[in-house]
Amino acid sequence: MTPYTPKSIEPKWQSLWEESGVFHAKQDFSLPKYFALVEFPYPSGQGLHAGHPRPYTGLDIIARKRRLQGYNVLYPFGWDAFGLPTENYAIKNGIHPAEVTRRNIARFKQQAVSLGFSFDWSREVDTTDPGYYRWTQWIFLQMFKRGLAYKKDMPVNWCTGCKCVLANEEVVSGVCERCGSEVQHRNKSQWMLKITEYAQRLNDDLDGLDFIERVKIQQRNWIGRSTGAQVRFASTAGDSIEVYTTRPDTLWGATYMVMSPEHPLIDAWKDKLSNFGEICAYRSEAAKKSEFERTELNKDKTGVRLDGVRAINPVNGEEIPIFISDYVLISYGTGAIMAVPGHDTRDWEFARAFGLPIIEVVAGGDIEQEAFTDCATGVMVNSGFITGLSVEEAKRRIIEWLTAQGIGYEKVNFKLRDWVFARQRYWGEPVPIVHCPACGMVPLPEEDLPLTLPHVEKYEQTDDGQSPLALLTDWVNTACPACGGPARRETDTMPQWAGSSWYFLRYCDAHNPSALASKQALDYWMPVDWYNGGMEHTTLHLLYSRFWHKFLYDIDAVPCPEPYQKRTSQGMILAENGEKMSKSRGNTISPDDIIEQYGADTLRLYTMFIGDFEKTAIWKSASIKGCRRFLERVWALQDCVIGGGVREELEGEFHRTIRKVSQDTEALKHNTAIAALMSLLNVIDKAGSITQGEYKLFLLLLSPFAPHITEELWELQRFGGRITDQTWPTWIEDKCVEATIEVLVQVNGKGRARLQVPASLAGEEVLAQAKQAVAALLEGKTVVKELYVPGRLVNLVIK
RNA sequence: GCGGACAUGGCGGAACUGGCAGACGCGCCGGUCUUAGGAGCCGGUGGGCAACCGUGUGGGUUCGAGUCCCACUGUCCGCACCA
Numbered sequence: 001m002t003p004y005t006p007k008s009i010e011p012k013w014q015s016l017w018e019e020s021g022v023f024h025a026k027q028d029f030s031l032p033k034y035f036a037l038v039e040f041p042y043p044s045g046q047g048l049h050a051g052h053p054r055p056y057t058g059l060d061i062i063a064r065k066r067r068l069q070g071y072n073v074l075y076p077f078g079w080d081a082f083g084l085p086t087e088n089y090a091i092k093n094g095i096h097p098a099e100v101t102r103r104n105i106a107r108f109k110q111q112a113v114s115l116g117f118s119f120d121w122s123r124e125v126d127t128t129d130p131g132y133y134r135w136t137q138w139i140f141l142q143m144f145k146r147g148l149a150y151k152k153d154m155p156v157n158w159c160t161g162c163k164c165v166l167a168n169e170e171v172v173s174g175v176c177e178r179c180g181s182e183v184q185h186r187n188k189s190q191w192m193l194k195i196t197e198y199a200q201r202l203n204d205d206l207d208g209l210d211f212i213e214r215v216k217i218q219q220r221n222w223i224g225r226s227t228g229a230q231v232r233f234a235s236t237a238g239d240s241i242e243v244y245t246t247r248p249d250t251l252w253g254a255t256y257m258v259m260s261p262e263h264p265l266i267d268a269w270k271d272k273l274s275n276f277g278e279i280c281a282y283r284s285e286a287a288k289k290s291e292f293e294r295t296e297l298n299k300d301k302t303g304v305r306l307d308g309v310r311a312i313n314p315v316n317g318e319e320i321p322i323f324i325s326d327y328v329l330i331s332y333g334t335g336a337i338m339a340v341p342g343h344d345t346r347d348w349e350f351a352r353a354f355g356l357p358i359i360e361v362v363a364g365g366d367i368e369q370e371a372f373t374d375c376a377t378g379v380m381v382n383s384g385f386i387t388g389l390s391v392e393e394a395k396r397r398i399i400e401w402l403t404a405q406g407i408g409y410e411k412v413n414f415k416l417r418d419w420v421f422a423r424q425r426y427w428g429e430p431v432p433i434v435h436c437p438a439c440g441m442v443p444l445p446e447e448d449l450p451l452t453l454p455h456v457e458k459y460e461q462t463d464d465g466q467s468p469l470a471l472l473t474d475w476v477n478t479a480c481p482a483c484g485g486p487a488r489r490e491t492d493t494m495p496q497w498a499g500s501s502w503y504f505l506r507y508c509d510a511h512n513p514s515a516l517a518s519k520q521a522l523d524y525w526m527p528v529d530w531y532n533g534g535m536e537h538t539t540l541h542l543l544y545s546r547f548w549h550k551f552l553y554d555i556d557a558v559p560c561p562e563p564y565q566k567r568t569s570q571g572m573i574l575a576e577n578g579e580k581m582s583k584s585r586g587n588t589i590s591p592d593d594i595i596e597q598y599g600a601d602t603l604r605l606y607t608m609f610i611g612d613f614e615k616t617a618i619w620k621s622a623s624i625k626g627c628r629r630f631l632e633r634v635w636a637l638q639d640c641v642i643g644g645g646v647r648e649e650l651e652g653e654f655h656r657t658i659r660k661v662s663q664d665t666e667a668l669k670h671n672t673a674i675a676a677l678m679s680l681l682n683v684i685d686k687a688g689s690i691t692q693g694e695y696k697l698f699l700l701l702l703s704p705f706a707p708h709i710t711e712e713l714w715e716l717q718r719f720g721g722r723i724t725d726q727t728w729p730t731w732i733e734d735k736c737v738e739a740t741i742e743v744l745v746q747v748n749g750k751g752r753a754r755l756q757v758p759a760s761l762a763g764e765e766v767l768a769q770a771k772q773a774v775a776a777l778l779e780g781k782t783v784v785k786e787l788y789v790p791g792r793l794v795n796l797v798i799k
Numbered sequence: 800g801c802g803g804a805c806a807u808g809g810c811g812g813a814a815c816u817g818g819c820a821g822a823c824g825c826g827c828c829g830g831u832c833u834u835a836g837g838a839g840c841c842g843g844u845g846g847g848c849a850a851c852c853g854u855g856u857g858g859g860u861u862c863g864a865g866u867c868c869c870a871c872u873g874u875c876c877g878c879a880c881c882a
Binding site for chain 2: 226
């Protein structure tokens with residue numbers, strides 16, 4: 001036997017697989033299909049770290065198993081390559097971002113190949129390729145034409161040091177991540193996408209999907225659907241004020257009103273407000289506060305009373321004061337609330353701070369101590385015609401009444417905001433819009449796509465925070481596609497989330513020049529059968545891509561309303577000390593080093609064996625060798641192969657292992673599947689030999705986990721063909737049961753004896769034998785209860 | 800504060816709808832081979848001399864609880880005044 005040398009075996013098979021195209025999805029649309037998807041990475045300069053292979057290996061096992069099960073499998077990979085780190089690296093080192101990207105991709109790809117993933121490299125996509133982003137732009141144009149893409153003044157993070165716009169991720173504790181200068185909010189006109197129009201469907205359609213529960217919960221919380229009522233309060237100024245409340249039942253307890261400092265009515269009332277100066281001062285204070293300060297200071301409620309205008313509570317006609325306070329957000333609801341201090345914690349705090357009356361309208365708590373917010377148990381009091389009702393019933397009645405009076409109606413609100421879809425950066429997809437003084441915003445004709453990124457000399461933002469594209473006058477100045485007159489191109493680019501919102505569609509037909517993918521290919525491959533990715537993408541990428549997909553469904557560009565049928569998520573891999581792996585901490589493990597020392601199969605095995613796939617796991621370099629030892633022992637089996645099929649005495653063992661591995665892998669319990677294979681090997685080693693039939697089965701079961709060594713052994717044993725062309729084994733349930741079983745005999749719950757009985761033995765007979773086995777303990781006692789759990793234990797309760 | 804998850808030997812982790820806790824692996828101990836072993840192979844390994852005791856803490860349900868219920872404690876993650 002030659003020694004086991006992964007360093008020569010693994011590259012050999014990696015080349016043979018690629019040359020033969022064995023992992024390329026077939027163009028035969030009559031076969032049963034399986035689309036397995038992992039999140040494509042951002043090709044950073046650091047290369048892969050030890051955490052990356054976890055999801056890729058996890059689904060690689062599924063993909064390889066599905067092929068053996070006869071499916072036409074699409075398991076693709078690609079690069080989400082636009083983004084800030086590349087651009088920053090380019091700025092720092094004077095290399096074009098495209099070149100940086102090219103190098104990074106080459107590195108990542110070489111690493112991914114060396115791990116033996118069964119990706120279909122013929123469908124590799126790169127979001128920075130004009131042939132790809134042409135369709136990203138196309139989708140944007142479709143949204144623009146239907147009013148889902150629009151421009152709006154939005155606050156942006158302005159770094160006073162760098163004099164540029166920062167992404168939220170670049171703002172750390174209110175200061176610029178890079179230079180440490182103060183970050184201010186400035187208003188800038190930004191592209192927005194109307195994801196809010198899909199809020200209801202994004203929420204409701206989760207029901208039919210096989211997503212892990214915590215993903216559904218997080219998405220629902222993020223969308224934040226709530227039902228309540230919109231109510232119109234009249235005011236002494238004449239204008240009425242709309243408020244949104246989820247507790248219309250507490251209207252009798254509304255003792256004042258609070259408006260957001262940015263509320264437009266305040267300016268309209270300027271002449272009526274005797275303390276307008278004070279109000280303006282508060283407003284500018286609030287505007288200056290960074291996000292960070294606002295949350296830091298959230299314990300103390302501040303505000304200013306509007307002197308000169310009062311609101312009128314519609315249920316009892318009482319005049320109530322109006323305040324402005326930064327605890328009311330302009331961006332949610334109507335930007336104004338009715339304050340019910342007795343039954344809302346924030347209103348209670350505010351009322352206490354300002355000495356305002358607190359009225360109890362729901363009995364059940366102690367509003368002297370704290371706001372009583374429980375909706376389930378309370379009963380209405382001091383509330384006119386709804387007094388005595390439950391909260392639930394009161395809500396219904398008051399909404400009926402408000403509707404009938406024409407002063408309010410039932411309303412659903414969402415926390416979800418529209419998506420800021422613009423970056424003042426270079427390394428992104430150009431927005432294909434032209435600004436014409438005569439025609440307004442004009443979309444580029446589709447046949448002019450892609451609008452490619454022009455070459456620039458400098459990648460920095462301009463001094464006033466515009467994209468570096470703004471400096472390219474030749475490029476910016478163009479003719480209006482509608483009227484032919486002089487016009488200017490949009491110089492903002494799209495955010496990184498754009499390219500990743502539809503990439504799975506491109507995999508279906510990666511080189512199609514005339515559509516994002518052919519209808520035929522989409523009909524066949526979509527939806528994705530199994531999508532695995534990180535929890536950190538739950539509320540951004542996952543939600544964004546569901547939104548885009550629903551839009552594409554609405555315009556008939558894709559065949560299904562949801563892109564992903566099933567979603568799972570891997571846990572993080574932490575460094576040895578229990579901290580996150582990061583370059584700055586200097587605790588990263590490179591897969592290259594592990595492959596060098598142990599081989600890719602060992603790395604794959606260890607990464608899967610480390611623990612529950614969905615849970616956080618801690619990397620232990622010292623434990624890796626256990627997986628290598630296991631493979632060495634599998635390799636050493638070559639020396640003890642004898643002829644023949646599965647031996648009778650091992651048949652049960654093999655059937656149980658086939659069942660365990662088959663079932664556990666489906667639940668992503670790759671760790672226990674591997675443990676089962678290790679146990680089986682222990683049994684085989686005890687037997688002292690392995691038959692050809694047994695070896696074949698063993699290698700097949702192991703092959704999705706450790707594809708190189710199993711392919712090599714298959715060849716060395718001359719089992720015929722390649723292991724990747726074989727069929728996944730099946731088990732027979734009857735063969736899994738053991739002929740004799742051990743039954744534990746308990747007396748009062750304590751194990752006292754063990755019985756070996758035939759598996760088929762009847763319950764009464766087992767009980768009789770059990771009593772005999774512990775006869776000494778039963779002497780002089782009464783058996784008050786006897787239980788038999790078939791195949792497991794007998795429990796005799798005695799007195 | 801709200802939401803979610805987790806807590807099991809020296810370590811990573813197993814344990815199906817309640818049914819022999821500690822599978823599998825690391826480490827450790829002993830043996831064997833060897834000039835040597837940080838390599839292989841074989842055996843052992845939760846604690847306690849024992850009866851017994853053991854799944855973060857305190858209660859409960861049950862013949863039986865790591866698993867279910869109630870109340871805590873601790874750790875991690877997400878969101879942060881969403882009316």
